[in-house]
Amino acid sequence: MTPEPFGARLRRAMDERGPLCVGIDPHASLLAEWGLNDDVAGLERFSRTVVEALADRVAVLKPQSAFFERFGSRGVAVLERTVAEARAAGALVVMDAKRGDIGSTMAAYAEAFLHRDAPLFSDALTVSPYLGYGSLRPAVDMARENGAGLFVLALTSNPEGGEVQHAVRADGRGVGATMLAHLAEENAGEAPMGSFGAVVGATLGDLSSYELGIGGPLLAPGIGAQGATPADLPGVFGAAVRDVVPNVGRAVLRLGPDPVALRDGATRYAQEIAAAVTAG
Template sequence: MTEGVVPSGRAPFGERLAGVFETFGQLSVGIDPHDYLLDAWGLPRSASGVREFGLRVVDAAAGRVGILKPQVAFFELYGSAGFSALEDVLAAARAAGLLVIADAKRGDIGTSAAAYGRAWLEPGSPLEADAVTLTAYAGVGSLLPVFELAEQAGKGAFVLSATSNPESFALQTARASWGGEDLSLSGLVAGEVSTFNRSATPGPGGVRAAVGNIGLVLGATKNLTDYGIDRDALAEGPATPVLAPGFGFQGATFGDVRPVFGALTATTVVAVSRSVLAAGASGLASSIQNQAIELNDALAATR
């Protein structure tokens, strides 16, 4: 067991994610306190401002959606006070029963990777979340300490594979040889994550979860075939969970979910942020509720 890990006794992340989908649907709300949003909400550009912003999003989301995704950079901007503010927001989200994906995009090797894992996934950590986003530029294998901790603690992770930004194309579609195959770098990352999910220790009674605990970040603005992503293979048990940015301000619509993600639709977290946050503090709750309904309707219409 990874040093310092306290067994949580909680269900695996993939199982909990599937439960949230069943209860609340697949919408995730971002906590992204951009300067212009702080201004519009009448909050200061400070640690106290991002703390209040985050707590208001938690209050508005509770009971309407099941997943929050705080963007760590906007809290890190204010140093130790910003991280203290984030700790308060994460604690409030846990208390509200929300599943939290910390969008921290961490990645390193060896003990440094393990330390990142402990910071974001270890039960009792001040920054404890249910899952964390990771980068694999040092190789997917460098993230194994985080994957293993996630398995032990009932947590998850999402590894960047085909991101929503236009600058990603050249690097993420570059070719690499792995296991005797010629793959894109995006496909290589996806394949290694899928392999880890298949090799992870089955749960109680030897039962393997239908949804894996380690997922991928796949942008909703992309043609995943262009990035070398085999959606059907990734959907085979245990299915790979997907964190999908790119909706709203980046151009993707809820009607794009099934065409873009295909067989992975059922395990896709649909991430929105500015498109709901722009409603302001007074309109946030109704904006979240409306978008959750719109997403459910769009998925039902495209079945």
């Protein structure tokens, strides 16, 4: 039986729960703010608290794989449980691993995160296309087969990204714009939303020179600690704002470990984002 595509599931989750993604980013300083040790026990307490507080109400949770991998196999085991528990509670999980390679290696990364029988199976995976968009084909194919999706780094919020993403090719098209065009092709004919999205920073200002209407979602980091606000979204994304999935990390996570405070913070951001999208 063909699984329901990620894009359709994401559109429904955004419509029902609001367009908010909350990161699960257990870096050492945040564990310390919560009064937790920087060890596997602290990692598990942090992750379980976020999942229990938010997974039944936000559309998307986005664990950052690196903060789990740094603890070795025990950290990866916590990541497996975090993904499974978040999905069981109704949240879609975007694994933020930014994988990018070629051939059989890319296929192995895809199998690790996008095959429905894999311990780390996630609803979507962040990937890097900067070995050439075609290098992502194993991940694209695996995602299609398993009802999963991808978020491709296109126009990221980090200042260093511009030297690659804003570079101009021989045909006059920018590299980031080229990635958006590839994604539009992947999503052609998919309704209500394609499963292949782009990562586009909410801190980048006016992006009207880019064709952001790719027929799929736009994962937008930068809300909160990086300085962007929900009110900025229409000005940045224009007509594509309804397909934006704003990511908030530290601005919500710093409200823990109190689960009520975490829920209130996520609800407040979800409401502000929904209002900005409607106004836009």
